[in-house]
Amino acid sequence: MLVAEKQQTPIMATINLDNLKALSDKHPKPDAIVFSYGTAGVRTKANLLDSVMFRLGILAALRSKKLDGKVIGCMVTASHNPAEDNGLKLIDPLGEMLEGSWETHATALANAPSNEHLIDYIHSMVSSLKIDLTKPAHVVFARDTRPSGEALVAAFADGLKVLDAKETDYSILTTPQLHYIVRCLNTAGTPEAYGEPTADGYYQKLAAAFKILVEGKTKLSPLVLDCANGVGAPKFKEFLPYLGDSLAVQLVNDDTDNASKLNLNAGADFVKTQQRAPVGLKLAPQERYASFDGDADRLVYYYQDDDGTFKLLDGDKIAGLSAMYIIDLVKAAGIDSISVGVVQTAYANGASTQYLRNNLNVPVSCVPTGVKHLHHEALKYDVGVYFEANGHGTILFSPSALKTIHSAEGSSPAQAVAIRSLRALSEVINQTVGDAFSDLLLVETILTQRQWTPKIWDQAYTDLPNRLVKVVVKDRSIFKTVDAERKLVEPAGLQEAIDAIVLKFRDGRSFVRPSGTEDVVRVYAEAATRPETDELAFRIGGLVFDYNSNGSGTRPREFI
Ligand code: 16G
Ligand code: MG
Secondary structure: OOHHHHHHOHHHOOOOHHHHHHHHHHOOOOOOOOOOOEOOEEEEEHHHOHHHHHHHHHHHHHHHHHOOOOEEEEEEOOOOOOOOEEEEEEEOOOOOEOOHHHHHHHHHHHHOOOHHHHHHHHHHHHHHOOOOOOOOOEEEEEEOOOOOHHHHHHHHHHHHHHOOOEEEEEEEOOHHHHHHHHHHHHHOOOOOOOOOOOHHHHHHHHHHHHHHHHOOOOOOOOEEEEOOOOOHHHHHHHHHHHHHHHOOEEEEOOOOOOHHHOOOOOOHHHHHHHOOOOOOOOOOEOOOEEEEOOOOOOEEEEEEOOOOOEEEEOHHHHHHHHHHHHHHHHHHOOOOOOOEEEEEOOOOOHHHHHHHHHHOOOOEEEOOOOHHHHHHHHOOOOEEEEEOOOOOEEEEEOHHHHHHHHHOOOOOHHHHHHHHHHHHHHHHOOOOOOOHHHHHHHHHHHHHHHOOOHHHHHOOOOOOOEEEEEEOEOOHHHOEEEOOOOEEEEOOOHHHHHHHHHOOOOOOEEEEEEOOOOOOEEEEEEOOOHHHHHHHHHHHHHHHHHHHEOOOOOOHHHHO
16 A cells, blocks of 8 residues: 555544654664564664664653553663663563553664655554554653663654653653653552652652661671763762761772773673673772673672682572572561462572572472563462572562551561561562662671671572573574474474483583573573583584574673
8 A cells, every 4th residue: 555545544634644754764774674572672882773762762762652541661771781882672661561562563664765654553552452542642861871771762752742641751760760650650640659750759769768778787898889980870869878887888990981981891881791800999808899781770799708709699699598588588477378489580599599499498480581470470370589690679568468568467566567567568669670789788787687798698509500692693594493482393303402411411501592681692501610610611512603603793602
């Protein structure tokens, strides 16, 4: 059908197609680039993203209309990627990730080769999803500190103009702050009201809950916090006055004026993958250190042992600490009918899974990588603790658990204290998505309540040595996994070859999965000792390389 004819179809009558085309011409799609809306939205070099921003502005407005004018969010960030990258992620009404089926629409819109195809696809969405274009739309957005963010946000706003959507620009925020705000906006005035839809409301809510949790406890020594030179730095500085003297934090890597420093040898991803301290930080034995990633939705802790060894307290350690604490707390509160469960991915260290199952007796599920999978599974428990090893995670309280926590009175002063702590805990933890600010307050709460050093926390279990390597392949799409990404079904025969190697290693475990964010295949290996782990990772990596190399990558030996 011709575009001109389409303008006359009743279904598209409210869209001014000339306006759409004029705006779209301002944001042409680069040729020969295929975009994909994946685990982390669309993410690539910032200078390629203009057309994607514009088109996903249209999509966000359509989604809002489809949901009767509910507020949709758009976060412009590339998280822990280098400064020259950028990306966007759309946020659904309760602060959760965009619904899966709309990811497909997002990819299709981003790749439409011409204005006509773009209009065609919008038409087909409006018609098949029965979107009433006369409904209102409201979309809110924010960005991290990347210099490219401002222009990208303007392109997104042009997309919103196509459908006359109301827009609210929250300027610079962390990713979890925008998730929080979206939920607040959509629940305002309902029994599920989540808070004030502003950064101030967010800070007040978290700080008030944290102060209850640490009230009367002896303060720990100051925490040294690496902000990856990202948005976490200015935002945590804004937060500090709210915390007052309840928490002492010293910020490092907080330079957001010099964009090229973003995530450079710093931040949670660097610390986790390199297993060493970020640049600019000289560790003192037994002190506590933490790192955010570039958009402050990941958190890892670390310390230096007396013998100078670097010790990482990653997402698995945070999950173990939180599960232990919550289990104790529901017992102390006399409401241990509340079920606690933990959700991990295949990247969780085998020792952490053992600790959770055998020492804490808590059910543990394993799901594919990506927050949406963990989040979904965690909803199955009354209290669902989910963390990826990389430090992204949160704790979800079900409506019935919240009801129990809020109605419980306790039959002793000790029970009443525990109930008060549980209530405050459900407020300090961002329920929408993993939030490094929230998670930091959670860890600091537990360490303060127990008066624990990082070493005591670390003693829960000893990580098996592990190694992650990337292999550049010809075509990562030929790698197909099942069983929460722990087994390959394609290419045929490769899993059997992997199994045969793994068998030769004590406590050996290894899996291979295509990355969802980079054009590589990832190999994870763990074994009883460091040399065995390295050898295992090298052998499996080599196997994958030989299977499907495009010759441009490096054989994995170099990564070790
Ligand atoms: C994205 C995911 C993160 C996951 C990572 C895996 C979200 C919000 N983020 O950053 O959870 O760990 O991708 O990357 O879902 P990979 O597929 O390249 O290994
Ligand atoms: Mg991030």
